[in-house]
Amino acid sequence: MANMTQDNTCYDYCSFMPFCADEKTQQARLPVKRQFHLKKKEALDLPKNKFQNLYAIQNGALKTYHIEADGKELIRGFYFSGEILGYEAIYAGQYCFSAIALTDTIVCEISYDSFIALTQSKPALQKHAMYLISKELNTGSYLASVTAEQRFAAFLLDLTVRLHPLKPQINFDIPMTRQDIGNYLGLTPETISRMMTRLQKKNIITIHHKKIQITQLEALKKIASGIELT
Amino acid sequence: MANMTQDNTCYDYCSFMPFCADEKTQQARLPVKRQFHLKKKEALDLPKNKFQNLYAIQNGALKTYHIEADGKELIRGFYFSGEILGYEAIYAGQYCFSAIALTDTIVCEISYDSFIALTQSKPALQKHAMYLISKELNTGSYLASVTAEQRFAAFLLDLTVRLHPLKPQINFDIPMTRQDIGNYLGLTPETISRMMTRLQKKNIITIHHKKIQITQLEALKKIASGIELT
DNA sequence: CGCCGTATTGAGCGCTCTCAAGCTAGGTGG
DNA sequence: CCACCTAGCTTGAGAGCGCTCAATACGGCG
Numbered sequence: 376m377a378n379m380t381q382d383n384t385c386y387d388y389c390s391f392m393p394f395c396a397d398e399k400t401q402q403a404r405l406p407v408k409r410q411f412h413l414k415k416k417e418a419l420d421l422p423k424n425k426f427q428n429l430y431a432i433q434n435g436a437l438k439t440y441h442i443e444a445d446g447k448e449l450i451r452g453f454y455f456s457g458e459i460l461g462y463e464a465i466y467a468g469q470y471c472f473s474a475i476a477l478t479d480t481i482v483c484e485i486s487y488d489s490f491i492a493l494t495q496s497k498p499a500l501q502k503h504a505m506y507l508i509s510k511e512l513n514t515g516s517y518l519a520s521v522t523a524e525q526r527f528a529a530f531l532l533d534l535t536v537r538l539h540p541l542k543p544q545i546n547f548d549i550p551m552t553r554q555d556i557g558n559y560l561g562l563t564p565e566t567i568s569r570m571m572t573r574l575q576k577k578n579i580i581t582i583h584h585k586k587i588q589i590t591q592l593e594a595l596k597k598i599a600s601g602i603e604l605t
Numbered sequence: 606m607a608n609m610t611q612d613n614t615c616y617d618y619c620s621f622m623p624f625c626a627d628e629k630t631q632q633a634r635l636p637v638k639r640q641f642h643l644k645k646k647e648a649l650d651l652p653k654n655k656f657q658n659l660y661a662i663q664n665g666a667l668k669t670y671h672i673e674a675d676g677k678e679l680i681r682g683f684y685f686s687g688e689i690l691g692y693e694a695i696y697a698g699q700y701c702f703s704a705i706a707l708t709d710t711i712v713c714e715i716s717y718d719s720f721i722a723l724t725q726s727k728p729a730l731q732k733h734a735m736y737l738i739s740k741e742l743n744t745g746s747y748l749a750s751v752t753a754e755q756r757f758a759a760f761l762l763d764l765t766v767r768l769h770p771l772k773p774q775i776n777f778d779i780p781m782t783r784q785d786i787g788n789y790l791g792l793t794p795e796t797i798s799r800m801m802t803r804l805q806k807k808n809i810i811t812i813h814h815k816k817i818q819i820t821q822l823e824a825l826k827k828i829a830s831g832i833e834l835t
Numbered sequence: 836c837g838c839c840g841t842a843t844t845g846a847g848c849g850c851t852c853t854c855a856a857g858c859t860a861g862g863t864g865g
Numbered sequence: 866c867c868a869c870c871t872a873g874c875t876t877g878a879g880a881g882c883g884c885t886c887a888a889t890a891c892g893g894c895g
Contacts (some may be wrong), residue, residue: 386861462739464744465736495728504735508738509692510691510696516681518749566883572841572844584841589739600673602674795875796851814859
């Protein structure tokens, strides 16, 4: 059962659970090949030059990135508890990115072939698979927003939902650095810092280091959607 | 056979062909519900509030967009011959965007349920389906590029491949307006125009209105990847 | 306690936007 | 067939947002 760690700590939610456990029998259906317990800043060991596994983040947070021709790191995305990493690699047939844990993280390795075989047997599971990958097509749509404030506000809203899939939280720890946020949003860490101060001065959020509280959720949504309050 | 129009004009390629015709028997497998012959600027009729079809662009070009809270149009993507529109809507259960033809375009409407049923029967087809949707996850990755010149160069390279899937072309007609390109890349039409003149002055491309020729492909790739030549 | 990665804040610059004016091409109607 | 008309494109000048560079402060970890 993928949402149960080896030390029997039970986590609430994994989008991959329908593939791992039968609703009635609670029997495992999709075997977890390996389970990684990554420390903060530890890299996820992805096979070179061949795609063969999907990775379910059971608990924690990861970033994926790759190094550009000019040597700069480019962050492609963040993955949190219950999310699946690896769909992008199906097309290329290999993982054209690296992944690093942002906090201590538990990851389940799942064979893509067994995954396909399992969805073959159950139409409902295949629909769920399509649902999950379609969901990923919709992530990061706010990267198209124009201003830095808009993009950053949308990013915070994204975190409220994705860090706690079962119940959105307005109080949480930001797991990544200002640099990572900036890289992902196409901004500099200085700009992220300035946006934090600006939103705090507007009494929309409260920030202490990694801890953030959203005090005016609706105002934040308005900023994210481009409706500025003067 | 989905890559054959009603007037018997045969087009070279459609990524959905494996679903429509059996390689050996050439028999139709996935029925095309409706075929739309859209004139330039004509909207594709998408069902409201329910997702139930995928749309294969048999020939032509479309843009998808949606209207932001502040009333502005935001272009989400372009779709060309052989590409499939609709995967993003699986997640939300509805089409949260509109689609408009950029040129005269032929579109095949395919039932999502029959599509799922067909992939159930053939593992190879399901893998192909996953391959196609994974491909879409990788589109537009260059939107993260920093400078306007980089993004525009990458956009041109994208067009060389996607406008002619069988054989990349360095001579082609740009099907969309400067405004559409700018909107998609997060730039203004003026900036697009300026980038065109700049690349032309560098003797990397030649542009006359909609007609473009890429005269130095490698130089364009270098610009797209951030390696500037001084 | 001291170190180093991370974060904040400020000053000045540059890329892209905004606004505006002219230009081009294609379509329409007389 | 031509004059007009309009949407789209080009080009220029000035403004502003976010970047660069730099100095300082903070905090986790040994």
